[in-house]
Amino acid sequence: xxxxxxxxxxxxxxxxxxxxxxxxxxxxxxxxxxxxxxxxxxxxxxxxxxxxxxxxxxxxxxxxxxxxxxxxxxxxxxxxxxxxxxxxxxxxxxxxxxxxxxxxxxxxxxxxxxxxxxxxxxxxxxxxxxxxxxxxxxxxxxxxxxxxxxxxxxxxxxxxxxxxxxxxxxxxxxxxxxxxxxxxxxxxxxxxxxxxxxxxxxxxxxxxxxxxxxxxxxxxxxxxxxxxxxxxxxxxxxxxxxxxxxxxxxxxxxxxxxxxxxxxxxxxxxxxxxxxxxxxxxxxxxxxxxxxxxxxxxxxxxxxxxxxxxxxxxxxxxxxxxxxxxxxxxxxxxxxxxxxxxxxxxxxxxxxxxxxxxxxxxxxxxxxxxxxxxxxxxxxxxxxxxxxxxxxxxxxxxxxxxxxxxxxxxxxxxxxxxxxxxxxxxxxxxxxxxxxxxxxxxxxxxxxxxxxxxxxxxxxxxxxxxxxxx
Ligand code: ATP
Ligand code: MG
Ligand code: MG
Ligand code: MG
Numbered sequence: 394x395x396x397x398x399x400x401x402x403x404x405x406x407x408x409x410x411x412x413x414x415x416x417x418x419x420x421x422x423x424x425x426x427x428x429x430x431x432x433x434x435x436x437x438x439x440x441x442x443x444x445x446x447x448x449x450x451x452x453x454x455x456x457x458x459x460x461x462x463x464x465x466x467x468x469x470x471x472x473x474x475x476x477x478x479x480x481x482x483x484x485x486x487x488x489x490x491x492x493x494x495x496x497x498x499x500x501x502x503x504x505x506x507x508x509x510x511x512x513x514x515x516x517x518x519x520x521x522x523x524x525x526x527x528x529x530x531x532x533x534x535x536x537x538x539x540x541x542x543x544x545x546x547x548x549x550x551x552x553x554x555x556x557x558x559x560x561x562x563x564x565x566x567x568x569x570x571x572x573x574x575x576x577x578x579x580x581x582x583x584x585x586x587x588x589x590x591x592x593x594x595x596x597x598x599x600x601x602x603x604x605x606x607x608x609x610x611x612x613x614x615x616x617x618x619x620x621x622x623x624x625x626x627x628x629x630x631x632x633x634x635x636x637x638x639x640x641x642x643x644x645x646x647x648x649x650x651x652x653x654x655x656x657x658x659x660x661x662x663x664x665x666x667x668x669x670x671x672x673x674x675x676x677x678x679x680x681x682x683x684x685x686x687x688x689x690x691x692x693x694x695x696x697x698x699x700x701x702x703x704x705x706x707x708x709x710x711x712x713x714x715x716x717x718x719x720x721x722x723x724x725x726x727x728x729x730x731x732x733x734x735x736x737x738x739x740x741x742x743x744x745x746x747x748x749x750x751x752x753x754x755x756x757x758x759x760x761x762x763x764x765x766x767x768x769x770x771x772x773x774x775x776x777x778x779x780x781x782x783x784x785x786x787x788x789x790x791x792x793x794x795x796x797x798x799x800x801x802x803x804x805x806x807x808x809x810x811x812x813x814x815x816x817x818x819x820x821x822x823x824x825x826x827x828x829x830x831x832x833x834x835x836x837x838x839x840x841x842x843x844x845x846x847x848x849x850x851x852x853x854x855x856x857x858x859x860x861x862x863x
Contacts, residue, residue: 396508398625398639399728402458405483405619408503409456412495414485417451419460419730422681423690429553431690432462432678436484437595437616443488444557444597444614453490458483458621458729460677464693471666474572474586474626474633478697479674481621481729489612493562496594496615497529500564504592508628514567516581516588518542520549520560526596530562542581551595555603557610564592566627591627592619635666639725644669646721651708664704671701672715676722679740680733685747696792698747703755703795713748716741751790758789762799769805779811786812787819 396404406416420439424430433439436459442448443455459482469476485499497517504510517536519526521543530536544563552558565581565588574585581588597614599607625637635644647665648655656662678694685695698715705714719740723733733740765781777800785791797807 395629396625398621398637398725401508401624401628402481402483402621402729404507405503405621405624406456406458408507409454409485409499412454412485412499414454414456415452417455417457419458419481422460422462422678423683432464432693433459434461434463434465435459436461436482436618437486440486440616443486444616446612450488453488455486455488456484457486460681460730462674462678462693464696470670471663475589475620475623477622477634477670477673479670479677480623480634483619483621483624485615485617487613487615489614492598492613492615493526493594493596494529494533496596496617497526497534497562500592500594500617500619501534504564508624510566510627516540516542516565516567518544518549518563518565518581520562521545523549523560523562523596526560526562544582548582551593551597551616552601555601557597557599557614558601558607559596559598559614561593561595563590563594565589566591568627572632586633589623589627591623593617633666635669640669640673642725643672643718643721646718647708650714650717651705651710653708661708664707667704668701668708668718671697672718673722675701675715675744676719676726676733676740677730679743680730680736684743692792695747696794698744699751699790699792699795700798702748702751706755713745713752715744715748719744754789758785758791759799761785761789762791762796766800766803766805775804776806776808779808779813779815782807782809782812783815783819786816 410416420433422433424433424438427438427441430438436457437444439459440450440455440457443450461480461482462478463476463480464478466476467478470478485496487496501515504515505512517530517540519530519541527538527541527543530541531538542565549561549563550558551561567581567588568586570587572585572589573579573587574583576583576585579585579587595616595618597616598610600610601607622634622637622640626632626634629637631637631641634640644655644665647668651661651665653661653665655665675694675697678690678697683690683694685691685698687695701715720737723737723740727734762785765777765785769775769777777796782793782796785796786793793807793809793812797809800807
């Protein structure tokens, strides 16, 4: 049976609830009290205090469907079948309660019995010397040893600096030869889209003191994460996350607005998928209170919106179109995230404002950039100077990555160090100015990540004006 995304989300949470887990709502994409992270990138991230013991969890078994942003995957988006900058992570967590045995058995039960996947296409992987996990998969679940892959630290040991860490066991699904790279030796663990990683079970059993000394934790934890969109790809037997029911509706709308047919031209398809992905990220980020700015989270959002807008241009779309797409995101996601519906007018306004600002300058900026390219060509240079990159950023609102992307397509690079230097110089100048005028008064720190070049006047949800230089 082909379950929809919204159905699968519920099936997972219901299943874990039946195993004694407390179902908790997705946390905000904005980390609370965690300075180490810009945006929530995994189900476990907002639960860290429960893992370390800093806070007492409401129950020792918790399950969530967590909104995630991974900008680190941005280069893959539109190119692989399985990466989005935004995705939902299904997870079950044990804080000193159950351990490997239950986690493995339940993941298998969910995939093969509840969802009904073909067991012969599933392959678990384990950490090199994790014989305990091997025995559970092999002797208890009954997976033949040649179907269990042993991977090293890179893939199958989860840790982030000091603190709780441990080996993991991933579950891969063979989507069939047609998705393979065809290279000899293509098998589980290959980077192509044939053997798709769907679920990661982390066994948080050690503590790293920060110097690579591991001690066994008294409290053993479980942290699992499964991409909802990837699960849907498998269940619905479609090509990529852009073909699952909810996202496909959005992708079709992009095609409609652009007057393009999907799967006619590779470059167009990449743009279509990229817009589809970025508008999902942007919609959820704005709904969690992030505004487009020039630093931190706000910069991530600005970059996503502008990248989507630029690819809209590449597809020949004129005028603003992101709010229309956002409405579709909300339509297909409000079952899981009712707050989207409440905030939709606000989300549309933020998107359209940012898009208008960008459209105003993009043509001009592109012209300046091509003049710069001309100059580089004449001078036989391959790198754009930091000062020029900064000029594009500061005056025309081109995020560095956008300039980089456009230049890379033509074989040019950027002096990024020079760019950072120019930016820092400007920041120092701006800060001094801010101190002198006691800019924003006593609450100045609240606005620390808002670039002073951008005057963002926020007057409640009804009246929003952006008066930005870019
Ligand atoms: P991959 O190797 O495919 O990039 P990963 O090992 O980086 O995945 P994990 O950090 O283990 O992923 O995250 C747990 C699960 O979240 C993955 O098994 C996958 O189902 C899902 N996931 C991870 N990154 C993405 C993404 N960018 N888009 C969609 N789903 C993702
Ligand atoms: Mg990854
Ligand atoms: Mg992986
Ligand atoms: Mg993984």
